[in-house]
Amino acid sequence: MDTPDSSKRHLYLVDGSAYIFRAYHRLPPLTNPRGVPVGAVYGYTTMLWKLAEDLHKADGPTHLAVILDKGSTTFRNALYDQYKANRPPPPEDLVPQFPLIRDATRAFSLACIEEDDLEADDLIASYAREATRLGWDVTIVSSDKDLMQLVGTCSEGGGCIDMLDTMKNLRIGIPEVIEKFGVPPELVGDVLALMGDSVDNVPGIRGIGPKTATKLIQEHGGLENALAAAPAMKAGKLRESLIEQAEMARLSRVLVALKEDCPLPIPLEDFALGQIPRDPLAAFLEEHGFTSLLRRLDDGKGSPGPKTQLNPAKPETGAAPAAPQGSRQPLPAWPTVDLAAYQCVQSMGELQQWIARAFAARVVAIDTETSALDSMQADLVGISMALGPNDACYIPLGHRGTDMFAEMPLQLDRAEAVAALKPLLESDAVLKVGQNIKYDLTVLARHGVDVAPIDDTMVMSFCLDAGRSETGIAGHGMDELADRHLGHTTMTFKELCGTGKKAISFAEVPLADATRYAAEDADVTWRLHRLFAPRLLEEGGTRIYQRVDRPLVTVVAGMERAGIKVDRERLAGLSATFTTRIAELEAVIHEKAGGPFTIGSPKQLGEVLFDRLGYKGGKKGKTGQYSTDQSVLEGLAAQGAEVATLVLEWRQLSKLKSTYTEALQAAINPQTGRVHTSYSLVGAQTGRLSSNEPNLQNIPIRTEIGRQIRDAFVAEQGNVLLAADYSQIELRLAAHMADVPALKEAFAGGEDIHARTAMEMFGTVDRDTRGRAKTINFAILYGISRWGLAGRLGCTAEEAQAMIDRYFERFPGIQRYIHDTLEKVRECGYSETLFGRKTWFPRINSKNQAERQGSERAAINAPIQGTSADIIKRAMARMGPALIEAGLPNVRMLLQVHDELVFELPEGDVEAARPVIERVMAGAAEPSVRLTVPLGVEIGTGLSWGAAH
DNA sequence: GAGGTCACG
DNA sequence: GACGTACGTGACCTCT
Structure with a gap:
């Protein structure tokens, strides 16, 4: 500090909420690079910047805090339920800016205070009083007329309060208050009580405006005096109003009074200003595209700019830069863990x-x-x-x-x-x-x-x-x-x-x-x-x-x-049915096998099938064990091996019983009576969520018998479940990202995409060609190999290759997408989604062919799967606020299954919720990314998850 | 703990 | 010519 009296404290209290409304109306509707409106945030940021520039001035702030309004109701509503009831809702493009105000404040490393049940004005008043009591000077950064009541008050401590309107660059002291109200600050509350305030819905006295209010207070020296003098006034409307509405005036006086004895959540000394660390501020400015400020931050020459105070030195901890892949980064200069x-x-x-x-x-x-x-x-x-x-x-x-x-x-x-x-x-x-x-x-x-x-x-x-x-x-x-x-x-x-x-x-x-x-x-x-x-x-x-x-x-x-609620009795019933059938199957299988063995042991099963019973087609893997998976057993069944059919059914029922009907009953939380999964946000390399303990992302649906388990997921009494699915989202994204005209056209026209593919590929659509086309479509998403496709389609590798070639020919763009994606991954080491999520592929250039090819397939898929994950995550983040805004606070989002969201809601909310959910999901890519295909959303409801599909 | 299998998108 | 044969998960079972 270069002030002569370096012990003199000067506290700035910034009325953040009031500022933001004014900035919104005064500034053009800017948006940041992500398309989020930030005009008011920009105004706010420049205001903080200006204040920061005053730091080193003689009468600049030594302490500073930003005070915000928190809730919509306060203790004043308990006094008068109409208080602020007339306030129109804030403009739609201002709402998303409120939380950013806090980000901005944090970016400057400034204190930010808000308390339930109190308005910013009350906190400001309380802090201002406390500070002056200690002999500090106080500047309230605001132009709110209510706060003008505080101006000038000097206590024994000697501290003074003034106001600063940064927009008009105006200091407000006692003379300015008298100019505005005609009375000194201590009588401003009385004037306000008489005139009322239509915006805040302070009633005042009907028919009395600022002029009359000022005149009355000037003449009588105060509200109570004016009210007491009313009966002696000359008969007329004014006299009548004063007598009749005296109580309203008194209530108004209480409403406009500032609460000056709020508990102070943070001690004053903690508002001390120090150096403003550069990095968080730079991050914030960059994120919102405030490039001119960012330049000023890094431009050391601007003097007297904020440079000297907004010190661009590296953070004191000396954070290490990113290390090249594989090498250990230099350790930060911190003391070792003690x-x-x-x-x-x-x-x-x-x-x-x-x-x-x-x-x-x-x-x-x-x-x-x-x-x-x-x-x-x-x-x-x-x-x-x-x-x-x-x-x-x-x-x-x-x-x-x-x-x-x-x-x-x-x-x-x-x-x-x-x-x-x-x-x-x-x-x-x-x-x-x-x-x-x-x-x-x-x-x-x-x-x-x-x-x-x-x-x-x-x-x-x-x-x-x-x-x-x-x-x-x-x-x-x-x-x-x-x-x-x-x-x-x-x-x-x-x-x-x-x-x-x-x-x-x-x-x-x-x-x-x-x-x-x-x-x-x-x-x-x-x-x-x-x-x-x-x-x-x-x-x-x-x-x-x-x-x-x-x-x-x-x-x-x-x-x-x-x-989510599950019906325990229903699961128990299914378990019992499965148990009976499993026992029956076991007996028959053992009989056909010529003796008992552990059916659940693939090793024993393989030996029984291929050695003891002598079926053909046994393939041993690298562990020397026969494969007995579904496709193998289906092959045996097709040859007429009844035991294979029985084992398949046994396997299905055992799986359903152990993994679902039994495990889900055990997973019911005794306190809530519901099943609570845990989602991992870092479980899948592509950015998808994963679900565990229990996994609720793999509840059966593909078979009729498995689907019964979905019916055990139910809504609470009076509620229903609503399931909303993105339809074919990955193919749609592939069409967009690879820019494939035929596919985009089909999606735009709402066509059956697999049928369209069949038409393009084979010139005709029937069950068979559509099925093959579907297989090929998925093969593309997963990074195709002719061998893999041949295996799936039951054709030769040559035939599969011919189909791949035909696909590339009919859908130009796909081949280029694959090529460009791999090129980038080989070069940079990572792939990226449309929203910038990276997935690293350290083995993309491996000498080991299997390893390398595996990475290539994963790399082709990752941007598509990852973009889909980004989109549904964006929808999830926006869903809560959208439902609240739509007046649907009782709609609860329960589950996410990659391209599906499951909600529980009162039956009566379904029709209102449906379009909100649809809109949020279908529009989730925007405004960051403008897709050239529509995102289709299908919604169903029912008393159970099964019924909601 | 690994390997095999199978439930899902 | 071998390698292995579609992307991403998690749970359960058997066996070492």
Whole structure:
């Protein structure tokens, strides 16, 4: 600071919500590179920029916070239910900009505050009062007339309050307030109470406007005096109104009064301005295409520009740049992980200190420790937090004694600690970082905490490095990431809790060990986040991470938590039927085989079929074992081997019973009575989700007998299930991406695409040619080989090759797509979806032909499968807000099955929900990508999942 | 833990 | 000429 009196504090309080409305109306409707409207965000960003430029001026801010309105109702609605009821909804293209305001604030590393039940004005008033009490000067960045009540007030402390209208570049002091209202600031509230406010729906007194209100207050010196003087006034409308509506005026006075004693969620000192780190700001400016600001950021010559304060120095942690594939990147200059440095938090005082420090840090890595792996059932045992390298703590909450005689460990009351952490975990001003934070979201949601905003290092790793590994599939687990990126070997859960029968619950781990383990996880997560955030920007992963995968984390957590109801009795009934039939089959198979054997053992079955019974066609694989899979058994059955037919039926029923009818009953959550799958966001290299424990993405549908299992997935009483499918989405995307006129035309015309293919290929459409065409269409999507196609179609490789040639000829574009895709992957090492998701293929140039060809097929498929995954993920991220906006808060999204979404909704909502869901799904590529084929969506409803198809 | 099989898109 | 023979998953079973 170059101010003479360097101890003088000057607090700027930015009225963010008010600003954004004004900026919206004053600025042209800009959109960012993704087509998202950002005009108001741009205005807001330039305003913050201007304020940042004032940093080093003599009377510039030393402290700054942005205050936002949070909810739509506040305590004032309890006083007067019509308060602000007349407000029109914000313009459609402004709505998506609200959350970006927070992003912008965070990008400047500024504090951002919003509280339920309070308006921004109240928080501003409370902070302003507190600051002046301490002798600070305060500038309120706003032009809101309500806030003018605060201007000029000097307390004993000596601090003064003024306002700054950045748009008009106007300082508002006492003279300006008097000019506007005709009265000094302390009487502004009385004037406002008389005149009312039509926008906020403050009633005031009908017939009294600003002029009369000012005159009355000037004459009588205050509202109560004016009301008291009314009976003595000369008869007329004014006198009558004042008498009749005196109570309305008094209510209005309360409504316009600012609440100056709100609890302050963040201490004033934490608003201290320091250097503004460059990287997050640059990332934000780039993401939204604010290129002129970005240039100014990097242009050191602009003086007196923000350069000196918006210091472009590398982040203090020295994040390492991306490493070339395969080589270890240089390790960041951080102190090595020191398990002894972590604090075990055992008092509320210590906890409060950590919370305050986390607010100040604005980024906190968190990790929850629980008693089990299932986030829907696990009990919360503790929470760890990290604010920097080795700056981490563990808060034990649910530990037991190490044995039944041991004393209970000293720890905070769980409910009390969670309540203390809740404002931090829910604060928009603080980014919560987790490794697989979806798990923590679910656990904490069950304790009433909705964690936001979030980052997930596992998902970040996936967006950077999907498929990227010399030896195979790159994992994104914490231990692996710590080793790969930090050169650090983490404590393993096994070391701590053991395995198998001797395993103990985390709740039984002694606090000292638990602290080392849990805090280390948070510490490592914090470090990984510091590495990944700049890499995403440099390597082009920001778009897919910020726009698709990050928003999805919270959405998917919600779906998992919702679960789906299954009809236990129905499953049990099916199980019993299957059991009986399986026993019958077993007896007959053993009889035909000439003795008992384990039918479920492919090895024994092969020997029975090909050695003992002497059937032909036995093929041994590389393990020296006969193959007995479906196609082999079907071949035997065609030769008249009845036992093969019986084994096929046995296999089908055994599969259905063990994997579905039995396992699903066991998967019903005893608390919710529903089945909660867990989705992995990093499970499939192409960007698809995967589902596990239980897998709800492979519930039978293709056979009649399997389909009965789908009928056991049901809606709650009074509700129905709605299933919405993209039809032929991958073929449509192939038509678009390879630019195939005939296919695009067929999709545009709503034709049967396989029939069209049959016509092009064979000149005629019947069952047979359509079926063959369908096979070929899929073969194309999966990276064709003549051998594979020949096997599927039952023809020779030469005939298959002829068909491939014909396909390329009829559908020009396909061959070029395959060629270009492979070219790019060979060159860059990765493929990309239309939305920029990368999948790495480290073995694309392998000397091993099988390996190489396998990579080539996967590389041809990945952009198509991945783009499809991006599209449905975008639809999922938008679905919740779209349904809320449509007034359908009771429609719940439950499942995703790659090209299908399943919802549960009140029967009465079906007709309203159908078009909303259809629109969101069909339009999910836009505005990022303009497809040249329509996306078809088919919707069905029913009391069960089976019936909804 | 690996291999085989089969449920799904 | 061998290699293996369509992309992406997860669960269950048997056997080592």
